[in-house]
Amino acid sequence: MTTTKGLTRTERVADSDIRFKRRGTGDTALVFVHGFLDDQYVWDAVIDAMAVPGFEYVQLDLAGSGDRTSAGGPFDLTRFAHDVGAVVDALDKPVILVAQSMGTLVAELVAVDHGEHTRGLVLLSPVPLAGVGLPEEAAQQFRSMGGNAEGQRVIRQQLSVSLPEAELDRLVVVGTRVPEQVVRDLVKCWNEGHPRGRDASLYRGPVLVGRGAEDGFVTDEMITTHVLPRFEWPESFAVRDAGHWTHVEAAAAVAVHIEAFLTTLPLEASEGSDPSAASGSSEGPGSGWRGAFASKTPEDFAAAFAEDIVLEASVLAIPVKGRDQVKATMTQASLIYESLEFVREAVAGSRTYLEWEATAFGGREIFGVTVLTKGADGRINHVAIHHRPLEAALRFSIEMRERLDGTIDRSHFYTAD
Numbered sequence: 001m002t003t004t005k006g007l008t009r010t011e012r013v014a015d016s017d018i019r020f021k022r023r024g025t026g027d028t029a030l031v032f033v034h035g036f037l038d039d040q041y042v043w044d045a046v047i048d049a050m051a052v053p054g055f056e057y058v059q060l061d062l063a064g065s066g067d068r069t070s071a072g073g074p075f076d077l078t079r080f081a082h083d084v085g086a087v088v089d090a091l092d093k094p095v096i097l098v099a100q101s102m103g104t105l106v107a108e109l110v111a112v113d114h115g116e117h118t119r120g121l122v123l124l125s126p127v128p129l130a131g132v133g134l135p136e137e138a139a140q141q142f143r144s145m146g147g148n149a150e151g152q153r154v155i156r157q158q159l160s161v162s163l164p165e166a167e168l169d170r171l172v173v174v175g176t177r178v179p180e181q182v183v184r185d186l187v188k189c190w191n192e193g194h195p196r197g198r199d200a201s202l203y204r205g206p207v208l209v210g211r212g213a214e215d216g217f218v219t220d221e222m223i224t225t226h227v228l229p230r231f232e233w234p235e236s237f238a239v240r241d242a243g244h245w246t247h248v249e250a251a252a253a254v255a256v257h258i259e260a261f262l263t264t265l266p267l268e269a270s271e272g273s274d275p276s277a278a279s280g281s282s283e284g285p286g287s288g289w290r291g292a293f294a295s296k297t298p299e300d301f302a303a304a305f306a307e308d309i310v311l312e313a314s315v316l317a318i319p320v321k322g323r324d325q326v327k328a329t330m331t332q333a334s335l336i337y338e339s340l341e342f343v344r345e346a347v348a349g350s351r352t353y354l355e356w357e358a359t360a361f362g363g364r365e366i367f368g369v370t371v372l373t374k375g376a377d378g379r380i381n382h383v384a385i386h387h388r389p390l391e392a393a394l395r396f397s398i399e400m401r402e403r404l405d406g407t408i409d410r411s412h413f414y415t416a417d
Contacts, residue, residue: 035101037175039066131193146180212242
């Protein structure tokens with residue numbers, strides 16, 4: 001199969017039934033781990049949407065799922081982590097593990113046991129490593145999904161918002177092929193979790209956590225209570241109008257968040273990156289954006305923006321749209337910062353990535369990455385700003401809400417509650 005990432009190669013881990021697909025070339029690999037009743041191909045749309053050069057993309061099926069439904073047991077987290085870890089070892093290069101739902105448990109275990117290779121962890125719709133802990137009756141409903149096409153369709157429809165019909169049909173077929181005993185074992189994996197989940201994560205590296213804002217299974221409360229506190233410096237985001245399969249329902253949005261996260265990681269410069277962009281000498285959207293922050297004037301922000309610009313940010317509950325609204329928002333944001341320095345810049349196609357360090361609120365340090373996307377006319381039509389740490393981002397949002405009261409609807413920002 002030929003894609004925008006080049007020819008797909010299939011390889012096998014020596015002396016095993018573990019096969020993995022490789023796309024693209026680069027010194028660092030993104031290894032994608034699928035979730036409950038899914039397969040490796042569930043990541044195709046995200047990979048196709050990613051535009052950062054110099055990375056390899058690796059997919060595999062967990063034992064009992066996808067093309068490995070004939071694999072023998074056991075079907076538990078230890079086995080799955082061993083298999084994914086074997087692929088990481090076979091790649092023998094730095095990796096970023098990207099996983100969804102049940103796959104996030106596997107990815108965290110691999111990150112801990114293969115820390116010498118792991119540079120980052122992306123967890124989408126993450127199940128707590130300690131397990132969900134559904135009551136018996138609810139867990140039994142999921143255990144009975146083996147071979148039940150209609151039941152699986154209903155569950156996927158209930159937990160998604162905009163899952164494309166064709167992909168829904170495909171996933172139902174994929175899930176129905178999973179043997180009934182394997183389905184029961186998989187439910188045990190994500191419902192009971194792993195003993196390591198009872199304590200702070202042993203993985204100390206960078207973590208990005210994302211979810212669909214309409215996900216009724218992995219809720220915001222579950223994330224803030226049972227996932228984020230286990231990591232030292234997690235970043236988080238939510239995608240509107242998406243449910244549990246955010247990576248399928250909103251693949252392009254997920255790709256943007258992952259790309260921004262990649263720019264924050266301690267990696268060598270990627271193959272194919274623009275040296276002039278990395279040095280900050282480009283005259284693309286990054287230069288106009290930096291200038292607007294230096295002047296802190298509405299006119300300079302507006303000069304770089306398309307009429308229909310959309311602003312998404314960690315400090316926003318919902319995006320801000322339109323040149324005037326975004327101009328007002330960014331002007332006030334620039335005034336909150338006591339200092340702001342752009343420390344790195346890179347360009348990939350129509351996107352510019354700006355890493356920055358700032359202070360606010362009496363010297364509180366804030367770090368982030370801004371992703372600028374320009375249209376055919378050269379103006380910025382989409383901005384995504386990722387802030388960390390979470391506490392500072394929430395305080396920033398509350399301050400913005402008060403400063404823009406009467407100009408931007410307060411529903412765009414978080415509350416103090």
